[in-house]
Amino acid sequence: MIVRSKTPWIRLLFSRQGSMFKYIAAPLALNLLLALVAVYEERSDPGYFNELSPVPFSLIGVALAIFVAFRNNVCYARFWEARKMWGTMKNTTRDLARFVLTAPQLPKDDARVRRAVNLLAVFPYTLKHQLRGTDPRPSLTRLLEKDLALEVLRRDCRAQYVLELLQQQMMEWHREGQYGEVLLGTGLQGLEILSGVLGGCERIRGTPVPYPYDVLLHRTTHVYCAVLPFGLVGSLSWATPLISVFIAYAYLAWHAIATELEEPFGEEANDLALAAMSVDTERALRQAVDAFNLPPRVMPDRRFRLH
8 A cells, every 4th residue: 555645746746656657558658659650640641530530539438437437436445345344353353352351350461361362463464364365374473372373374264263262262261250141242242243354355355346347448448548549630630649648548547546456455556554454453452461572563665655
């Protein structure tokens, strides 16, 4: 995720961060080349494109803009939902940490209390690595005992197993009389919320926007941008390359942005900063049990990207 302070308008006008330029540089270069060819042909044979009306291009452009906006809205809705679920996860893990620290009448340095808090801190890491398809071993071995970390690593859905371990601990405290039915229900309700977050993230990760939408938009956008100069040159002449590239940039960048937002859990520039949120959650939870060996906060890199 790109995180940077507001910049002056002139710097923002020429900023490359988040402009999607690297994804659309090739089709933009093709559009410019075709625009120069159209200008050359029009200057070599004046009136050659006079019978080619720009009206159809305008109508197609309006229809294409509506379709692009529809897909962008769908993809942004996925990004927005993912962000809300990770915010819910952070709040719920903090609530559950407070619950396991105060509901059982045990000191915060009790081994089982610390283990429960560490399991809550592990949950975001297991979820992050599951969504990104990366190895959670470093995070698990750092926060859990070796045998327990190996037990979690043996599972396919590691985040779900972490919730199972937390529920087993709550049930054990309930049987010991540390808290009654009401408090047990409160704790299980928090675990149910985390389970809902897990399922929601898996749904977004496993069900992308239907592929035909992507194919249709990709083809129509690139074909439209390729033939656009020939529809403009009759009325714009020398200004055709500038206007054509500007219009093509808008359509192609919208398409590229939607493609990034469709998968909000990746490691692209505009994806969610899952690593930073996981570390922030761990720091908040483990400070509650006076832990000192906390990981440093994840900061934006020199390109203003927060992972």
